[in-house]
Amino acid sequence: MVSRTELANAVRFLSMDAVEKAKSGHPGAPMGMADIAEVLWRDHLKHSPVNPDWSNRDRFVLSNGHGSMLLYSLLHLSGYDLSIDDLKNFRQLHSKTPGHPEYGYAPGVETTTGPLGQGISNAVGMALAEKILAAEFNRDGFPIVDHHTYTFLGDGCMMEGISHEACALAGTWGLGKLIAFYDDNGISIDGDVEGWFTDDTPARFEAYGWQVIRHVDGHDAEELQIAIATAKKETARPTLICCKTVIGKGAPNKQGGHDVHGAPLGSAEIAAARANLKWAYEPFVIPQDIYDAWNYRAKGSELEAGWNQLFADYAAAHPELAAEYTRRMAGELPAGWDAHVAAKIAAANDKGETIATRKASQNAIAALAEVLPELLGGSADLTPSNLTNWPGSVAVTAEAGGNYIHYGVREFGMAAIMNGLALHGGVKPFGATFLMFSEYARNALRMAALMKINPVFVFTHDSIGLGEDGPTHQPVEQIATLRLIPNMAVWRPCDTVESMVAWADALAAKDHPSCLIFSRQNLPFVSRDATQIAGVKKGGYVLRDAANPQAVLIATGSEVELALKAQEVLAADGIAVRVVSMPCTNAFDKQDKAYIASVLPAGVPRIAIEAGVTDGWRKYVGLEGEVIGIDHFGESAPAGVLFKEFGFTVENVVATTKNVIRA
Numbered sequence: 217m218v219s220r221t222e223l224a225n226a227v228r229f230l231s232m233d234a235v236e237k238a239k240s241g242h243p244g245a246p247m248g249m250a251d252i253a254e255v256l257w258r259d260h261l262k263h264s265p266v267n268p269d270w271s272n273r274d275r276f277v278l279s280n281g282h283g284s285m286l287l288y289s290l291l292h293l294s295g296y297d298l299s300i301d302d303l304k305n306f307r308q309l310h311s312k313t314p315g316h317p318e319y320g321y322a323p324g325v326e327t328t329t330g331p332l333g334q335g336i337s338n339a340v341g342m343a344l345a346e347k348i349l350a351a352e353f354n355r356d357g358f359p360i361v362d363h364h365t366y367t368f369l370g371d372g373c374m375m376e377g378i379s380h381e382a383c384a385l386a387g388t389w390g391l392g393k394l395i396a397f398y399d400d401n402g403i404s405i406d407g408d409v410e411g412w413f414t415d416d417t418p419a420r421f422e423a424y425g426w427q428v429i430r431h432v433d434g435h436d437a438e439e440l441q442i443a444i445a446t447a448k449k450e451t452a453r454p455t456l457i458c459c460k461t462v463i464g465k466g467a468p469n470k471q472g473g474h475d476v477h478g479a480p481l482g483s484a485e486i487a488a489a490r491a492n493l494k495w496a497y498e499p500f501v502i503p504q505d506i507y508d509a510w511n512y513r514a515k516g517s518e519l520e521a522g523w524n525q526l527f528a529d530y531a532a533a534h535p536e537l538a539a540e541y542t543r544r545m546a547g548e549l550p551a552g553w554d555a556h557v558a559a560k561i562a563a564a565n566d567k568g569e570t571i572a573t574r575k576a577s578q579n580a581i582a583a584l585a586e587v588l589p590e591l592l593g594g595s596a597d598l599t600p601s602n603l604t605n606w607p608g609s610v611a612v613t614a615e616a617g618g619n620y621i622h623y624g625v626r627e628f629g630m631a632a633i634m635n636g637l638a639l640h641g642g643v644k645p646f647g648a649t650f651l652m653f654s655e656y657a658r659n660a661l662r663m664a665a666l667m668k669i670n671p672v673f674v675f676t677h678d679s680i681g682l683g684e685d686g687p688t689h690q691p692v693e694q695i696a697t698l699r700l701i702p703n704m705a706v707w708r709p710c711d712t713v714e715s716m717v718a719w720a721d722a723l724a725a726k727d728h729p730s731c732l733i734f735s736r737q738n739l740p741f742v743s744r745d746a747t748q749i750a751g752v753k754k755g756g757y758v759l760r761d762a763a764n765p766q767a768v769l770i771a772t773g774s775e776v777e778l779a780l781k782a783q784e785v786l787a788a789d790g791i792a793v794r795v796v797s798m799p800c801t802n803a804f805d806k807q808d809k810a811y812i813a814s815v816l817p818a819g820v821p822r823i824a825i826e827a828g829v830t831d832g833w834r835k836y837v838g839l840e841g842e843v844i845g846i847d848h849f850g851e852s853a854p855a856g857v858l859f860k861e862f863g864f865t866v867e868n869v870v871a872t873t874k875n876v877i878r879a
Contacts, residue, residue: 279335341636755803
């Protein structure tokens with residue numbers, strides 16, 4: 217009979233051999249956590265290698281993603297579609313086994329991890345999604361949503377501030393099905409962490425409201441079994457299992473030190489490890505009896521088949537709930553979505569309100585939530601300012617589900633938790649803060665774009681129009697830099713209609729996240745015909761035209777009003793100009809050349825107007841055009857004073873346009 221040690225050693229040697237072949241990687245964590253992984257994956261983790269997308273599977277997140285060969289080894293050994301050749305191709309171009317786990321590359325990888333602390337935060341989101349969906353869909357005798365979220369994390373994750381944000385919320389929400397394994401090996405890249413990490417980590421988590429299981433030998437299967445069983449019995453609190461491990465365990469000359477953290481062991485040390493652990497097999501060779509002991513395909517299929525029967529019985533008893541659950545877990549929009557959206561856009565166009573776009577956003581949320589029960593909103597302690605609640609919103613608490621999350625002042629944690637919610641499926645998360653504080657959340661926004669998932673990030677108070685709060689709160693460069701994130705859609709609507717279109721587009725997106733940028737101040741409604749409404753969806757369109765225009769004014773958000781007023785003054789002076797509203801440059805850039813040319817005709821000079829940095833607009837105006845923007849920080853003063861001070865006036869737009877035409 218194969219021993220647990222031999223099964224764990226299979227993980228150790230696949231990991232060290234793959235890192236050695238790639239000549240780069242992190243062997244220490246996989247070797248140190250192999251025993252924990254063996255107990256969890258073989259005895260507790262509920263998963264199906266045959267169907268990695270089974271909705272009621274347990275989620276496993278490797279938050280210390282640099283140890284990716286641990287996850288790849290586990291997936292390969294358990295029977296996922298990840299071959300030994302894939303492991304040999306570790307860290308190579310277009311492989312399924314990149315240096316850090318990447319969502320969508322290999323089956324069984326639940327999220328992209330690498331930036332430390334975000335994996336545990338994603339796991340919090342996944343566990344929260346499970347809790348919310350269980351409250352909504354489970355019925356007596358039918359626990360169709362019933363799974364755990366497990367995560368491995370190390371000292372680096374614990375040091376990152378985002379872990380404090382997310383784990384505090386996990387305790388507040390009472391996420392009893394979240395179980396985290398802390399790999400307490402005392403080592404980071406610089407060496408022994410005692411010089412820079414002396415927190416009482418277990419006490420910190422106890423203060424968050426977690427169950428903490430201390431002093432577990434991470435190499436003792438019996439202790440690990442007891443700890444996991446204890447964790448699973450606790451249903452009101454998340455659990456942290458503190459596992460003392462030896463980094464690089466098995467490498468006799470390097471284990472326990474930082475040299476094994478992020479570099480290949482070298483052929484001599486690997487040979488020494490083979491002798492030390494009595495592993496008599498060549499690199500990438502796993503004996504059949506070890507493969508057989510690890511293989512989880514039959515067991516996973518059995519678990520899934522049992523759930524399928526439960527769900528069939530549930531569907532017979534609760535057909536409408538079953539159909540709704542199936543739709544939502546498939547990520548499909550409800551029947552009649554397009555017609556509902558079209559009706560709400562038409563209603564906004566007919567009503568013609570002059571309101572702040574943050575208020576237009578709130579109206580859009582309320583209108584679309586009518587047919588979208590999976591909508592899960594939230595704000596980082598700015599709900600009254602962001603205007604992100606709606607008549608049907610119910611706060612999420614530890615005692616119940618809900619559809620609105622009060623994240624507190626935790627912008628980064630909010631964004632990473634939203635990513636976890638989106639990855640779990642069954643909910644459509646959005647979360648809000650001031651645009652200025654998108655900076656706190658930036659890396660989680662990037663991760664959403666990288667993973668091609670679809671959370672909606674709402675940012676209000678979008679410019680110097682914020683006024684008296686001053687430059688610390690006035691975003692200048694934020695919109696431009698958000699637009700630079702690949703695969704991110706950034707919308708800055710100018711009124712109620714554009715706001716409704718932006719929301720509808722963001723909620724319908726499947727393969728990218730969206731940033732919706734809204735104003736604090738009122739913005740006037742602009743009437744449109746059907747063709748122009750269709751143009752909004754394309755990201756840029758002709759809002760007001762003129763015969764034989766001598767120039768094109770391009771604007772977004774609050775500056776569209778400025779462009780329209782300048783057009784009137786220029787017309788009185790005998791100068792015809794076209795006004796283009798471009799609420800989403802990312803969408804506009806994806807249009808075909810013919811459409812782009814129809815909006816921005818060649819040979820007609822262009823002036824772009826936006827209350828932000830100017831560089832991003834230069835590609836639209838060219839050398840002959842001009843940008844009216846702000847390439848410095850703002851000041852504290854009423855909004856109207858600031859717009860005048862920094863040149864956002866009709867007079868300046870008119871003068872600039874005349875200069876460009878004369879040039």
